[in-house]
Amino acid sequence: MPELPEVETVCRGLVKPLKGRTIRRVQQRRAGLRFPFPANFPKKLEGRRVRGIRRRAKYILIDLDDGQTVILHLGMSGSIVVSAKKQKPEKHDHLIFETDNGKIVTFNDPRRFGLADITARADIENHRLFSHLGPEPLEKDFNAPFLFTQLQKRKSDIKAALMDQKLVAGLGNIYVCEALFLAGIHPRRRCGRVSREEASKLAAAIKKVLKKAIAAGGSSLRDYVQATGELGYFQHKWQVYDREGLPCRKCKTPLARITQSGRSSFYCPSCQK
DNA sequence: CCTTGAACCTGCGGGC
DNA sequence: TGCCCGCAGGTTCAAG
Numbered sequence: 001m002p003e004l005p006e007v008e009t010v011c012r013g014l015v016k017p018l019k020g021r022t023i024r025r026v027q028q029r030r031a032g033l034r035f036p037f038p039a040n041f042p043k044k045l046e047g048r049r050v051r052g053i054r055r056r057a058k059y060i061l062i063d064l065d066d067g068q069t070v071i072l073h074l075g076m077s078g079s080i081v082v083s084a085k086k087q088k089p090e091k092h093d094h095l096i097f098e099t100d101n102g103k104i105v106t107f108n109d110p111r112r113f114g115l116a117d118i119t120a121r122a123d124i125e126n127h128r129l130f131s132h133l134g135p136e137p138l139e140k141d142f143n144a145p146f147l148f149t150q151l152q153k154r155k156s157d158i159k160a161a162l163m164d165q166k167l168v169a170g171l172g173n174i175y176v177c178e179a180l181f182l183a184g185i186h187p188r189r190r191c192g193r194v195s196r197e198e199a200s201k202l203a204a205a206i207k208k209v210l211k212k213a214i215a216a217g218g219s220s221l222r223d224y225v226q227a228t229g230e231l232g233y234f235q236h237k238w239q240v241y242d243r244e245g246l247p248c249r250k251c252k253t254p255l256a257r258i259t260q261s262g263r264s265s266f267y268c269p270s271c272q273k
Numbered sequence: 274c275c276t277t278g279a280a281c282c283t284g285c286g287g288g289c
Numbered sequence: 290t291g292c293c294c295g296c297a298g299g300t301t302c303a304a305g
Contacts, residue, residue, distance in 0.1 A: 076300095111282045173298070262277085
């Protein structure tokens, strides 16, 4: 499930095969994913050199030498595989990029919630996908005072607030559950009832959880590319996520699951108040 | 304005 | 064995 750390790992894994390379050919195998691919999408990439790879929230940004930037999003089921040789496309291989040294980068996405777009690099922050996004959780402008101030303005519970990309960009269900556990805050807590001190603890917990996951991603991949060539999926040792009924790793209390705005929240009824 | 919930889509696992 | 159902995930958009 690609969340921020997985996307970060994918980006790092794409640097070696793509940076400085020229895109020789792009094969587009369907009309679009979450929305149609741009008109003549392959033609806009072919012959272009890749200047660099970046991440914003859960988006992968590939800067080209003509001032354009390719935007990729993995949705909920997307993955990217790098291989040395062209292979027979598999089901759900939607985009296949071939570089000038013969490397093949394949974007596969069974559920098709992902997307691909291209826009002028200078306009990225005004792009409709980016204009509303809050700060990056790992940057300095996402900090305790900021989080506390934002929470004071909200009436929802803390879980929904952290999932809102306008407040902070890139957190998903898994890392929100994990961060709330680490901060000892119950997912149903109203934003207004989160103290200054707790907000501080929570901001730190978010950064810690993400950094740890990114480190795990990096260390579990050889040059950020697994033997299979698949980028961005790695084993995590979750504290609470997907562990309903299992003992809390801190206090042994069976972990609980509730549904909040249609999504599962996992938490420890004893450690999180 | 704010918040909630449905929709998009496929694969998988549980229950019968 | 096989079918059906529910569920998972991120984001946007409509409805409350």
